[in-house]
Amino acid sequence: MESIMQLMQGFTVALQPMNIMWVTIGGVLGTIIGMLPGLGPATGVAVLLPLTFSMGPVAALITMGGVYYGAMYGGSRASILLNTPGDGAAVAATFDGYPMTQQGRAEAALAISAIASFIGGVIATGFMVLVSVPVARFAIRFGAAEYFQLYVFALAATASMSKGNRIKGFMAMIIGLMIATIGIDAQSGVKRFTFGILELQSGIDFLIVIIAIFALGEVFKSFQNIKEGKTHVQKDFGRIWISREDWKRCVIPILRSSPLGFFIGALPGAGGTMASLMAYNNERQMSKHPDEFGKGAIEGLAAPEAANNAASVGAMIPMLTLGIPGSGTTAVMMGALMILGMKPGPLLFQQQPVIIWGLIASMFIGNIILAIVNIPLAGGLVRVLSVPPKILYPIVLGLSFVGAYAISYSVMDFYILLVFGVLGYIMGKAKIPTSPLILAVIVGNNMEQSFRRAFTISDGSMQIFFNSPISIVLFALTIISICFPMGKAVFIKMRERRQAFA
Amino acid sequence: MRHLTKSMMVLVTIVLLLSTATALFANGGAETTAENYPKGNLDFVAPGGAGGGWDLTIRTTAKILKDTNLVSVPMPVRNNPGAGGSVHLASLQEMKGQDRTITVYSPPLLLTKLAGTTDLGYEDVTPLAGLIADYAAFVVKADSPYKTMADLMNALKSDIKSVKIGGISSAGSMDHLQFLIMAKASGVKNLNKIDYVSFDDSAVAMVLGGHIDLFSTGLSEVAGLIESGDLRALGQTADHRVGTGIIAEIPTCKEQGIDATFINWRGIFGPPEMPEYAVTYWRETIKKLVATDEWAAAKEMNGWDDAYMDAPEFTTFLGKANDDFKSILEEIGMLHQ
Numbered sequence: 001m002e003s004i005m006q007l008m009q010g011f012t013v014a015l016q017p018m019n020i021m022w023v024t025i026g027g028v029l030g031t032i033i034g035m036l037p038g039l040g041p042a043t044g045v046a047v048l049l050p051l052t053f054s055m056g057p058v059a060a061l062i063t064m065g066g067v068y069y070g071a072m073y074g075g076s077r078a079s080i081l082l083n084t085p086g087d088g089a090a091v092a093a094t095f096d097g098y099p100m101t102q103q104g105r106a107e108a109a110l111a112i113s114a115i116a117s118f119i120g121g122v123i124a125t126g127f128m129v130l131v132s133v134p135v136a137r138f139a140i141r142f143g144a145a146e147y148f149q150l151y152v153f154a155l156a157a158t159a160s161m162s163k164g165n166r167i168k169g170f171m172a173m174i175i176g177l178m179i180a181t182i183g184i185d186a187q188s189g190v191k192r193f194t195f196g197i198l199e200l201q202s203g204i205d206f207l208i209v210i211i212a213i214f215a216l217g218e219v220f221k222s223f224q225n226i227k228e229g230k231t232h233v234q235k236d237f238g239r240i241w242i243s244r245e246d247w248k249r250c251v252i253p254i255l256r257s258s259p260l261g262f263f264i265g266a267l268p269g270a271g272g273t274m275a276s277l278m279a280y281n282n283e284r285q286m287s288k289h290p291d292e293f294g295k296g297a298i299e300g301l302a303a304p305e306a307a308n309n310a311a312s313v314g315a316m317i318p319m320l321t322l323g324i325p326g327s328g329t330t331a332v333m334m335g336a337l338m339i340l341g342m343k344p345g346p347l348l349f350q351q352q353p354v355i356i357w358g359l360i361a362s363m364f365i366g367n368i369i370l371a372i373v374n375i376p377l378a379g380g381l382v383r384v385l386s387v388p389p390k391i392l393y394p395i396v397l398g399l400s401f402v403g404a405y406a407i408s409y410s411v412m413d414f415y416i417l418l419v420f421g422v423l424g425y426i427m428g429k430a431k432i433p434t435s436p437l438i439l440a441v442i443v444g445n446n447m448e449q450s451f452r453r454a455f456t457i458s459d460g461s462m463q464i465f466f467n468s469p470i471s472i473v474l475f476a477l478t479i480i481s482i483c484f485p486m487g488k489a490v491f492i493k494m495r496e497r498r499q500a501f502a
Numbered sequence: 503m504r505h506l507t508k509s510m511m512v513l514v515t516i517v518l519l520l521s522t523a524t525a526l527f528a529n530g531g532a533e534t535t536a537e538n539y540p541k542g543n544l545d546f547v548a549p550g551g552a553g554g555g556w557d558l559t560i561r562t563t564a565k566i567l568k569d570t571n572l573v574s575v576p577m578p579v580r581n582n583p584g585a586g587g588s589v590h591l592a593s594l595q596e597m598k599g600q601d602r603t604i605t606v607y608s609p610p611l612l613l614t615k616l617a618g619t620t621d622l623g624y625e626d627v628t629p630l631a632g633l634i635a636d637y638a639a640f641v642v643k644a645d646s647p648y649k650t651m652a653d654l655m656n657a658l659k660s661d662i663k664s665v666k667i668g669g670i671s672s673a674g675s676m677d678h679l680q681f682l683i684m685a686k687a688s689g690v691k692n693l694n695k696i697d698y699v700s701f702d703d704s705a706v707a708m709v710l711g712g713h714i715d716l717f718s719t720g721l722s723e724v725a726g727l728i729e730s731g732d733l734r735a736l737g738q739t740a741d742h743r744v745g746t747g748i749i750a751e752i753p754t755c756k757e758q759g760i761d762a763t764f765i766n767w768r769g770i771f772g773p774p775e776m777p778e779y780a781v782t783y784w785r786e787t788i789k790k791l792v793a794t795d796e797w798a799a800a801k802e803m804n805g806w807d808d809a810y811m812d813a814p815e816f817t818t819f820l821g822k823a824n825d826d827f828k829s830i831l832e833e834i835g836m837l838h839q
Contacts, residue, residue, distance in 0.1 A: 045552075046551070046552035046553065046581075049552050049553060049557075049561075050561065050579065139707070140707045140710045140711035141711050142707075142711065143708060143711055143713030144699075144701075144708070144713060184585075184619070184672055185672070186671075186672035186673065186700035186702070187672070187673055187699070187700055188673055189617055189672050189673040189674035189675070189836060191618075191619075198584070198585050198588055198589055198592055198619075198620065199584055199585070199589060201584075201585040201586075201588070201619060202583075202584050202585050202586075268703065268704045268707045269704050269707075318707065322706070322707070322710065322727070322732075323706070323726045323727060324703070324704070324706045324707050324710075325703045331553055331703060332551075332552050332553035333553070334553065335552065335553025335554065335557065335558060336553065338558060338804060339558060339561070339562075341803045343725060343726040343729075344726055345725070345726020345727050345729065345730055346726065346727065346730035346732055347726060347729060347730045348726070408551075408583055408584055409580075409581065409582060409583075410584060410589065449700075449702075453699045453700075453701065456666070456697050457666050457697075457699060457713065457714065459663055
């Protein structure tokens with residue numbers, strides 16, 4: 001109850017007109033940044049960092065928070081409309097969001113994405129008020145072995161993502177895992193596959209791979225379509241809203257995915273990308289009609305959208321309660337906290353209650369404002385579909401290069417971008433699914449490192465992977481998520497055969 | 503339709519400008535001489551990402567130089583991250599003999615060369631001054647059986663595999679070596695057999711959760727968790743007590759009979775062969791900077807210890823620090839030949 005009282009005090013801070021202005025500015029800025037390929041919340045917060053010198057601590061944190069979840073709202077816009085996710089957390093929005101656009105349902109897709117984001121954000125903020133400390137204490141029970149099991153579970157999701165052809169899905173996954181080994185190996189200090197190129201020593205940023213495969217891939221594909229005269233431009237646009245039936249399909253997935261996203265976000269080694277992909281996979285397996293997934297099932301868009309927004313809230317928990325960065329973005333925010341003279345750690349809530357509760361209260365307000373702003377904004381954005389591809393795709397191409405450059409200000413990234421763009425195109429031609437590759441690039445390095453960390457800690461005993469209840473549960477989930485779809489397929493086939501004989 | 507496309511274009515243009523603004527930095531350009539230096543924009547660079555230690559140091563330096571009017575020309579700060587600062591080190595070689603770029607480095611400047619990440623080292627930049635110091639801290643979970651550095655070292659001596667040491671940086675880098683320096687001084691043999699696990703940012707969570715026995719890190723990184731009582735510091739590596747309150751109660755390794763210190767220094771550097779007038783200017787300016795009240799306040803706020811050294815002294819110090827690292831790396835077989 002004490003936390004409710006403090007939250008009320010937080011609201012008196014967050015509701016000050018100046019702070020409402022800051023959260024709006026932060027949120028809108030975040031939405032715009034999130035829409036651009038490569039520019040995610042981490043970049044947005046980093047850009048704001050110099051400004052925090054001149055802002056007060058409350059204003060600075062509120063604005064940065066706004067940028068963070070604002071980027072979650074914005075990130076999926078480009079995924080839905082152009083199949084070009086701006087950030088890792090928005091990849092899952094392409095799976096069903098883009099097919100919806102192709103079916104002329106972009107308005108509903110954009111609406112549900114804003115609604116799901118809003119609900120996810122509000123639910124997660126509510127959890128944060130009530131259970132942030134127990135969640136943080138639970139999260140630190142994840143050691144190297146538990147993380148390894150978590151990453152394997154996430155990777156097992158690729159089994160359900162490789163529509164139809166499992167072998168090709170595995171091929172894509174292996175390529176992704178290979179890419180993830182590039183760079184200095186943290187456990188031994190050895191350089192792997194860097195070919196003497198300095199920039200490769202830090203590894204290949206998964207954002208570059210995402211931009212290359214999705215954005216550049218889309219440009220290449222449309223180039224061909226334009227040449228063959230197969231372009232489609234949408235002329236009429238409806239209202240940005242959803243039907244009652246759409247809502248019915250989405251409400252449960254949203255409510256299920258929000259806590260999941262919140263918790264995955266609160267794990268210091270996971271994040272929005274994993275949260276959204278796991279939510280997607282989860283819904284697909286629970287769905288009564290899994291074959292609609294990937295072909296424009298609205299709940300396949302709603303679930304990851306709710307999850308990634310909830311994850312962005314959850315990621316602040318380790319930062320605020322323990323002083324541990326929960327994600328790349330919160331790492332930058334922690335830098336800002338230090339610039340502002342605060343010491344991140346368990347005493348932060350006691351030492352700076354006004355600032356911290358002000359931030360939490362502002363997340364409620366910020367999510368409401370963003371939902372209000374995003375619906376009309378989507379009405380404007382959807383008209384990007386009326387832009388002829390000849391004009392649109394060169395812009396996408398330009399933005400891709402700007403975004404790639406902004407990740408680490410390195411010209412080398414342009415070459416990497418081009419190489420993977422071509423790879424993505426070839427994979428598309430060969431009908432090899434790209435999502436397993438993306439997921440493998442995202443989790444590959446962490447998975448391998450966790451495996452080896454666990455091995456060092458256990459002096460080479462495999463038992464460490466089954467030592468804790470968390471590991472065992474995760475292992476069981478992995479087995480289920482691999483076997484369940486296969487088993488179901490076998491079962492359906494058997495039933496068909498029986499009916500055929502009957 | 504037409505005006506919509508147009509407004510889209512405007513939006514895209516705005517967005518393009520916004521994003522390029524993050525990547526661009528101002529360029530001074532004008533000819534400078536000894537008399538009118540500095541003229542035009544300076545170029546302050548953090549060789550790591552936003553929010554990191556280098557970033558915080560260079561931004562604080564630029565801000566106080568401006569606030570105290572010690573430097574009156576613009577000092578935009580940019581980040582040039584990659585390969586532990588080596589990417590920026592390489593780009594500095596293209597600025598040989600120039601006077602505009604001011605950058606910050608710390609022990610990785612030495613380590614990247616010793617580990618073979620790059621062929622460039624501290625001889626390939628111009629040291630201007632040592633600025634501040636953080637020290638290594640060796641922390642355990644509050645309920646750990648280890649109470650002193652001696653407990654820990656004895657455990658290692660009786661079974662080298664019994665203590666798992668975690669850190670943020672990769673093997674052969676700072677968090678690893680700062681512990682090995684202490685272990686060597688305590689007489690632990692077979693340093694290469696000590697298990698060190700690199701964890702990225704999640705290392706703090708690992709020690710809190712009891713997944714590793716010891717976390718080797720920087721004192722300022724864990725000050726909050728030490729004050730809250732979640733973590734206990736067995737020792738720090740300065741030659742004197744630092745900080746206030748609970749932090750000041752942490753004994754040094756020296757006090758505990760380990761005859762070694764480790765300083766995570768941060769210093770200011772110019773490009774290779776920086777002109778004499780610029781070197782003189784920055785040596786004098788930094789000397790004035792560290793004497794200001796604003797600087798004292800910043801040090802206290804960030805938990806930085808004073809480690810000011812003028813260029814000649816700093817250069818000698820770098821040589822010695824380099825030798826220390828070299829001998830440890832050689833011993834564990836990670837020295838790049």
